[in-house]
Amino acid sequence: MRRMKFTPPTNDYNEEIKNIDEQICELIDRRKKVSDNNPGFPKMEYICNWAEKYNIYEDLLSSIFSMLYHENEYIPIVEPEEFRKNISILRSIEKDNKILSVTSMQQYNNASIINISIEWNSEGEEDYLNMHPEIYISEKYICRMDSGSGGDGHKYYRFIVTPALPDDVSGINLIYKEKNLETKEDSNILIEL
Structure with missing residues (x-):
């Protein structure tokens, strides 16, 4: 955004x-x-x-x-500059009846874009409407949602990470966080890239 x-x-x-x-x-x-x-x-x-x-x-x-x-x-926003390459990640985990997939990453000189897809049973869809997504990697990185979309049982998010992640993200832990804006409850999903 x-x-x-x-x-x-x-x-x-x-x-x-x-x-x-x-x-x-x-x-x-x-x-x-x-x-x-x-x-x-x-x-x-x-x-x-x-x-x-x-x-x-x-x-x-x-x-x-x-x-x-x-x-x-x-926090001042850093916009990705000078695209370098696409990197396929394809890591998934199932938790709380949701499948979270980190699908790919676009590398820029000053930032990375992480693409995340979430699938779930769309019964109870209204429970998912008030969720605010975030990701966390480590204190070294600032992560912010750039865009998101979705529909019946599916959400897709793009997160900008600065500074840029290494091209080989093997072993890096990413925490996907959701905060329910009504109940203030958090849920975290840890995925190793």
Whole structure:
């Protein structure tokens, strides 16, 4: 998923609040350090109390804390450049009545694209609609979903991995993660490439 270029909603800025805005940035940095970059999400009771105490809309506070929780989604995006080659991987595993297949990889000079296919019995399809997919390889690599599609009992995803993986991915462990956006439950599938 390519990110749209951000355009400020206005060119107007009240310079008198510049120091306050910098303090907000400082507090966000301090929040990350104190929580060891794992803050969780404030209880709605806290958000309601803060909204009333500081005269801020609850939905605005919820949105701010949601953006802070999903900070990794704002990591600068690296677009693959200078295609080198296609590599067939063809590794599959069955877990929780799903077949996960890592089918192939496209190699670029600065990134790799991993292609993943998932098949399952389409009864109970609605249970799969609220799933958010991710992959994890190691701390060395940043992985983000580029695109996805699917239908009756099938999903297909493309993930961009930076920096580029080696051409021989034998022995590399890939963890496919799904988070249910309603129940907040995670499920992980480990596959050795």
